[in-house]
Amino acid sequence: MSDETKVDLELDLKGLLCPLPMVKVSQNIGKVEVGGVIRAVATDPGAMADIPAWAKSTGNEVLQAEKVGGEFVFLVKRVK
Amino acid sequence: MDSTQLTTLTGVIDKKMNRQLKQYMDICARCAICKDACHQYVGTGDFKYLPARRAELIRQIYKKYFTKTGEFVPALYEARDPDDNLLDELYDSTYACTGCRRCMYYCPFSIDTAWILSVAKAILIAAGRGNEMLGQLADAALFKGDNVEMFKDVIVSGFKDIEVEVQEITGNPNAQVPVDKQGADILYVALAGAHSIRPAAVIFEEAGANWTISMFEAANYGFFDGDIEKARLITKRFIDEAKRLGVKEIVVPECGHAYRVLELFYEAWSKEKMPFKVSHILEKVDEYIKDGSITVEKGLLTGTVTYHDPCQIGRNGGIFEQPRDIVQSLTDNFVDLTPNREQQWCCGGGGGIVAMEEFTETRLDRGTQHTPRSGYRCTSGHRPRGRSDAAQGQEAHARIDEPRDREPQRGTLRGAPFASSPDSDAQAAAYRTRLGSTARGRASNHKRISQ
Amino acid sequence: METYLWITSVWGIYLTAVVFFGGMAWRIYQWATTPKSPIRLGMFPKPKTGAGRFSKMLTDTFIAPQSFKIEPTMWLFAFAFHIAALGAFVGHARLFREFPILPELLGEAGMNSFAAWSGSIAGIIMLVGVLYWIGRRTYGPFKNLSVPEDYLLLFLLLGVIAMGDHMRFVYGDIVHAATYREWFMSVMTFKPAFPAKLLESNVGISLGTHMLFTDLFLMYFPFSKLVHSIGAFSSNLVRSE
Numbered sequence: 169m170s171d172e173t174k175v176d177l178e179l180d181l182k183g184l185l186c187p188l189p190m191v192k193v194s195q196n197i198g199k200v201e202v203g204g205v206i207r208a209v210a211t212d213p214g215a216m217a218d219i220p221a222w223a224k225s226t227g228n229e230v231l232q233a234e235k236v237g238g239e240f241v242f243l244v245k246r247v248k
Numbered sequence: 249m250d251s252t253q254l255t256t257l258t259g260v261i262d263k264k265m266n267r268q269l270k271q272y273m274d275i276c277a278r279c280a281i282c283k284d285a286c287h288q289y290v291g292t293g294d295f296k297y298l299p300a301r302r303a304e305l306i307r308q309i310y311k312k313y314f315t316k317t318g319e320f321v322p323a324l325y326e327a328r329d330p331d332d333n334l335l336d337e338l339y340d341s342t343y344a345c346t347g348c349r350r351c352m353y354y355c356p357f358s359i360d361t362a363w364i365l366s367v368a369k370a371i372l373i374a375a376g377r378g379n380e381m382l383g384q385l386a387d388a389a390l391f392k393g394d395n396v397e398m399f400k401d402v403i404v405s406g407f408k409d410i411e412v413e414v415q416e417i418t419g420n421p422n423a424q425v426p427v428d429k430q431g432a433d434i435l436y437v438a439l440a441g442a443h444s445i446r447p448a449a450v451i452f453e454e455a456g457a458n459w460t461i462s463m464f465e466a467a468n469y470g471f472f473d474g475d476i477e478k479a480r481l482i483t484k485r486f487i488d489e490a491k492r493l494g495v496k497e498i499v500v501p502e503c504g505h506a507y508r509v510l511e512l513f514y515e516a517w518s519k520e521k522m523p524f525k526v527s528h529i530l531e532k533v534d535e536y537i538k539d540g541s542i543t544v545e546k547g548l549l550t551g552t553v554t555y556h557d558p559c560q561i562g563r564n565g566g567i568f569e570q571p572r573d574i575v576q577s578l579t580d581n582f583v584d585l586t587p588n589r590e591q592q593w594c595c596g597g598g599g600g601i602v603a604m605e606e607f608t609e610t611r612l613d614r615g616t617q618h619t620p621r622s623g624y625r626c627t628s629g630h631r632p633r634g635r636s637d638a639a640q641g642q643e644a645h646a647r648i649d650e651p652r653d654r655e656p657q658r659g660t661l662r663g664a665p666f667a668s669s670p671d672s673d674a675q676a677a678a679y680r681t682r683l684g685s686t687a688r689g690r691a692s693n694h695k696r697i698s699q
Numbered sequence: 700m701e702t703y704l705w706i707t708s709v710w711g712i713y714l715t716a717v718v719f720f721g722g723m724a725w726r727i728y729q730w731a732t733t734p735k736s737p738i739r740l741g742m743f744p745k746p747k748t749g750a751g752r753f754s755k756m757l758t759d760t761f762i763a764p765q766s767f768k769i770e771p772t773m774w775l776f777a778f779a780f781h782i783a784a785l786g787a788f789v790g791h792a793r794l795f796r797e798f799p800i801l802p803e804l805l806g807e808a809g810m811n812s813f814a815a816w817s818g819s820i821a822g823i824i825m826l827v828g829v830l831y832w833i834g835r836r837t838y839g840p841f842k843n844l845s846v847p848e849d850y851l852l853l854f855l856l857l858g859v860i861a862m863g864d865h866m867r868f869v870y871g872d873i874v875h876a877a878t879y880r881e882w883f884m885s886v887m888t889f890k891p892a893f894p895a896k897l898l899e900s901n902v903g904i905s906l907g908t909h910m911l912f913t914d915l916f917l918m919y920f921p922f923s924k925l926v927h928s929i930g931a932f933s934s935n936l937v938r939s940e
Contacts, residue, residue, distance in 0.1 A: 186440035187385055187467065191603045194384055213406035214440025214465070217392060217399040224395075225387040233402075266736040270729065271934050275927035278849055279777070280841045284769050298841055317922045326846045349742060356763040356777075357931045358938035360740050516737035566743035590743060591768075 173231060173243055176204040182239065186214030190222045197228060197246050205231065208242045215240050249331045253375065257330045258313045260374045261306070264367045265314075272359045273310045276300060282351035282361070287594050288344060288610060297610070299351035302341040303364040305334055306371075335375055342368040342474075343379050344607050346598030347505070348559035353590060369474020378473055382600050385469035386478045393485035396463060403427075403463055410442055414449045423453045428493070429460035435495040436529075437462040437486045437506070444501040448529055455541035460493060462486045466506035471513075472600030480517040483509055490524055497525045499532050504560025504598070511565065528561055534570035537577050544577050552581045557592040701893065703907045708882070709891040711914040722921025727929065741940040752939040759935040773835070780828030783821040787863070790818055793876040794883040815871050822864040829857050852923055858912030862905050870902040879906075 177200050181189040189210040200206060208219070216233060219242050223230045231243040282299035283289055289297040296302070311318030312327035319327075328334060347362040372378050392399055404427055411425040425445065426432065436452065436459055438445045445461065452459045464485045470478030490498050500506045511526045527535075536542045555575050561567040568589050576582045585592065601607050746752045758764065767774040792798070793814065802810040833853050836845040866874075874897060881894040897903065920926075 185443050186465075187388075187469075187603065190385070190388065191381060191605075194381060195605050212441045212443075213409055214442065216402040216406055218388060218440055220402075221392045221395075221399065222384060222388040225391040226384055235405075265733060267730055267733045268736045268740055268934070268937055270733050271930045274726070274730075275924060275930035275934060277924050277927055278844050278846070279773065280839065280844055281766050281770050281773060283841055293840070295841065295843055298844060301841075301844055304844065315922075324846070324848050324851065352742060352938070354765045354769045356759075356766045357927055357934045358759065359934065360937075363736075363740055513738055516739075563742050566745070568744065 173205055175207040175243070176200040177206045179206055179208040181208050181210040181215070183211060186212045186218055188212075189215040190218040193219055193242070193244055194222060194226070197244065200246050202246050202248060204246050206242075206244045206246070208244065210240045210242070211238060213240065215242070219244065249329050254329060256374050257371050258309065260370045261310060261314065261367060264370055268360070268363065269367060272303065272364055273307050273314075275357050276303065276307065276359055277357075278304070279356070282355055282359075285351040285354040287348075287350070287596060288346075292610060294610075296337055296341045297344065299361040302345060302368075303359070303361050305338045305341065306364050306368055308334065309371075330371065330375070335372065335377055338368055339372055339377055339379075341365075342372060343382075343599075343604060344601065344610050346559070346594050346596065346601055348594035348598055349564055350559070350591075350594060353563060366474055366476075370476070373473070373475055378475065379600075379604055381603050381605070382469050382473035383475070385600075385603060386473050386475060386482065389465070389467075389469060389482050389485075390478060393464060393482065400463065406442070407445070407461060410446050410449060413446055414453055417446075417450050418453050420453065423449075425449050426460045427463065429458075430493055432458050432460035432493055432495050434459040434497050434499055434532075435462055435486065435490045435493060435524075436460070436499045436501075437464060437466040438501050439467050439503055440465045444503075448499075448501060451533060451536065451542060455536045457536075457541075459499075460495070462489055464489065466500045466503050466510075468506055468509050469600060469603070471505055471509050472603075476517060479509065480514070483514050484518065487514070487518075487522065495524055497527055499527045499529055501529050502558075504558045504565065507565050507567075508560045528565070528567055530561070530571045530574065531567060534574050537574060546578060546580065549579045549581075552583050553579045554583050554585050556585060556595060557589055559592070559594050559598060562592060563590045700903050700907075701898065704893060704903055704910075705891075707907045707910040707914060709886055711910060712886055715914040715917045718918040719920060722918075723926075723929070726921050726926050730930070730933070739940045740937050742938060745939040752936065755939050756932060756936040759938065760931050776828050776831045779824050783824035783828065786817060786821040787825065790814060790821065794880050795887075796880070797876070811875050814876065815867070818867050818871075819864075822860065822867050825860045826857075826864060829853055829860060833857070848923060852916070852919070852925065855912055855916040855919065859909060859916055862909035862912060866902060866905045866909060870900060870905065873900050874902045 177196060179192055179196055181192055184192065189208065189212055193206060193208050196206060210219075216235070220230045220233055222228075223244060228247045229245040231245050232241065234241050278300055280298065280300055286297060286299050288294075289299070308326055308328050309330050311325040312322050312329065313319070318325045322328065330338075342365045345362060345365050347365075349360060349362050352358055352360045352362070369378070373383075407425045407427055411423065414425060415421055415423045434452070434457055436448055438448060438461060449461070464482075466486075468479050468482050470476070470480075470482045473479075486498070498510065500510055507526070507528045515522060533542075537544060553575055555571050557563070557568065557571075572582070572584075587593070596611050601611050746755050763774065763778075766777075797810075801813070805813055833850075836842060836849055836853070878894050878896045882892070882897055885892045893903075897906070
């Protein structure tokens with residue numbers, strides 16, 4: 169499914185420490201249209217809880233949060 | 249301005265009013281001695297960052313609505329309404345403040361500007377002008393707290409990954425990062441990132457401590473945002489956890505404000521006595537070294553090593569000597585910076601400013617005062633300005649080169665060659681340092697022998 | 700001339716006393732009845748004992764060693780000004796009664812010349828201090844921090860000091876403490892009268908204007924930032940809480 173999702177913005181958050189991955193996603197979500205998707209790759213495991221929690225509390229949607237090797241890949245959809 | 253809004257905002261001051269605030273409002277002589285105390289004012293020369301000016305904005309509202317003289321002759325005090333103009337400047341001066349309280353240290357009346365700005369934050373939040381990023385971070389933390397079950401699996405799986413690393417580092421295949429361990433002595437409340445869990449886990453493991461890790465992080469963005477109710481609830485998440493597990497002690501990580509919130513604020517906020525001790529990780533490490541729970545190897549750190557007192561655990565938390573003792577157990581080449589201890593400059597990254605993109609310029613444009621003044625070149629946690637290689641910032645420890653010039657260079661502060669960037673990699677390196685090197689020293693020494 | 704003196708140096712004093720003491724009492728009452736912050740705002744390192752805290756508070760209030768460290772020039776002017784003001788204040792106690800011991804040691808002429816010297820020095824230091832502050836406020840890079848209150852207070856102080864110095868330097872040899880004491884005690888005992896010697900000389904204008912500025916200064920005092928003179932003690936105590 170994730171392969172088919174159209175990604176509007178790629179964010180390389182590798183090496184950033186929590187909560188910075190979440191901060192960067194939040195700062196960049198305004199750069200895509202409503203309905204648009206950000207693909208973010210982080211290396212800090214804390215992001216696995218942080219980014220979904222951020223999405224829930226701001227009303228956005230995490231389409232995917234997956235561990236791929238040593239990286240964490242997120243697909244975040246801007247809902248509003 | 250809108251009278252409902254006005255009532256709301258003055259109501260905030262009324263609600264926050266206490267003796268200290270009233271005195272701070274009444275007695276400031278605007279002598280501006282604080283101007284040289286603030287790294288942001290010294291670094292930028294921007295009037296809005298002058299500590300007395302930051303407080304003056306609140307004073308202008310106070311004079312108009314809380315004093316008779318200001319009500320009748322507002323012009324005398326430049327007293328005014330909290331209108332858009334005032335709130336615009338207040339937003340910048342308040343959220344840029346790192347809360348280091350160095351201005352309070354030098355003030356002849358000990359006026360706590362950071363405390364005044366906590367009222368400013370409450371005003372801004374009431375005006376719908378709180379910092380959006382800090383607000384989101386706080387809300388996310390609260391959401392995690394309210395929905396632990398939803399996140400438990402990913403959090404625990406993150407701990408398990410770290411556990412593998414801990415096993416590798418310690419050489420102990422049974423090493424654990426215990427979660428939800430009933431009857432543990434210590435609850436370690438880390439940050440969300442692995443950088444703050446791994447080194448501490450190694451140390452607790454090596455020390456043979458009966459510990460467990462919290463599901464929550466110590467960082468408190470409610471506190472940074474200035475929403476005290478959220479700040480209390482964010483802290484309450486792991487206070488409740490600690491009570492449930494019956495621990496004797498809560499240990500907080502490097503995060504300075506987390507220590508201060510827990511040790512100095514939480515009991516007043518919650519109006520309850522905490523049934524456990526609060527320690528900072530550096531206190532704990534020092535304790536372990538001194539009682540022999542862990543042993544460290546001297547000499548693994550090369551070059552001259554120093555320690556930069558973090559404001560919240562130093563000047564504002566009272567931990568000065570333990571970290572120095574730790575460093576000195578690792579090296580004979582320890583040198584104190586000038587100034588140091590309670591007079592140390594802010595690193596520039598406090599108060600949640602790292603999370604607020606709009607203040608990046610302010611944060612980096614300040615020049616690092618302690619560096620040129622002490623004549624040392626500090627390479628940890630600081631990014632060389634105007635150079636792209638981060639290599640220097642990634643030194644594994646706070647290495648300082650030989651003094652270039654011991655004379656204070658007040659005139660060159662704005663053109664200081666280094667700007668602090670408590671950012672990403674450099675910060676990670678600094679963190680790894682403080683804890684990791686201790687553990688590595690231990691791991692490569694004691695453990696091998698005991699096996 | 701006599702009317703001017705009656706307004707500034709008799710009725711003005713009564714009014715000032717009521718406003719000043721009433722205002723200060725009101726200020727202290729307000730502070731005392733506002734609850735303290737439940738959060739300790741102290742900073743480290745802090746003294747462990749109550750006595751240690753108290754003595755640190757006194758040091759911080761009277762010496763302000765931290766302020767000296769960060770801005771020695773400002774500290775020097777401020778310290779000299781406050782000491783001179785204290786000296787002038789103590790000197791004015793001669794309005795109530797002659798100092799004990801000193802006149803016996805120095806003789807009447809010696810006492811007057813001692814007062815002239817010490818008063819002159821204090822007067823000059825205070826004048827220089829006020830001028831320094833006016834300059835600092837007006838030309839410092841942080842001049843925008845100053846509000847009209849700051850200038851009003853400095854203006855009133857300048858008036859008090861300039862006219863005090865005028866009396867000291869111009870009339871110092873003509874009218875001595877005993878004459879002023881006669882007038883001042885008459886006001887204090889609610890039987891106000893001006894001694895003939897005072898009215899004969901032209902010192903009346905200076906005295907009247909000195910008192911005019913003093914009245915205004917002291918009446919505004921409790922409603923200005925100058926309440927730091929009492930507030931600094933408790934705010935500095937909070938530092939070690």
